[in-house]
Amino acid sequence: MGGRGPMFTDPFLDFVNLRVHSSSQSKPSGDEFEGIVLEDLYTRGYAFHDTNFKLEKLGIEVDVVATLDDSVEFIEAKGGRPGKGKRPGAKRTDNVKKAICNGALLKSMYDHRYIIYFSSKPKLGSSSDVMIQSALSAGFVDEVRYLEYTI
Numbered sequence: 001m002g003g004r005g006p007m008f009t010d011p012f013l014d015f016v017n018l019r020v021h022s023s024s025q026s027k028p029s030g031d032e033f034e035g036i037v038l039e040d041l042y043t044r045g046y047a048f049h050d051t052n053f054k055l056e057k058l059g060i061e062v063d064v065v066a067t068l069d070d071s072v073e074f075i076e077a078k079g080g081r082p083g084k085g086k087r088p089g090a091k092r093t094d095n096v097k098k099a100i101c102n103g104a105l106l107k108s109m110y111d112h113r114y115i116i117y118f119s120s121k122p123k124l125g126s127s128s129d130v131m132i133q134s135a136l137s138a139g140f141v142d143e144v145r146y147l148e149y150t151i
Helices: 012-023 029-043 093-109 128-137
Strands: 049-057 060-068 073-078 112-119 142-146
Touching: 029 049, 029 060, 029 073, 029 112, 060 093, 073 093, 093 112, 093 128, 128 142
Parallel strands: 073 112, 112 142
Antiparallel strands: 049 060, 060 073
């Protein structure tokens, strides 16, 4: 699979792997980035419970619900292919705002950790950078991780 990480070995993860990778040429790059995030979570020892999980009471969808050491975590993936005229990941303020808003809504109802993955870092001192730092300080987001888009 060209260095994209380990293939999943349990039946649910095999399904996720096939869903994300078998037709990745025709899927949007955001879905491809979600596959990269799933692989990173897998290598960190997470157990997956659901993807694209709707929380009707909050009016939002969470990309991944997983556990690590018996702790439930909500994970959001914001990213895509870099290229001319594109601002993927945390370079795009709309991506940052949506991810932070989801975190604030989640934290209003749940004590679970909320992690955001971005495919690119914001420019230092940019609106995106300031929003991320503010959300971390306020406790709306527990952790931000950056993964390079590699597909």
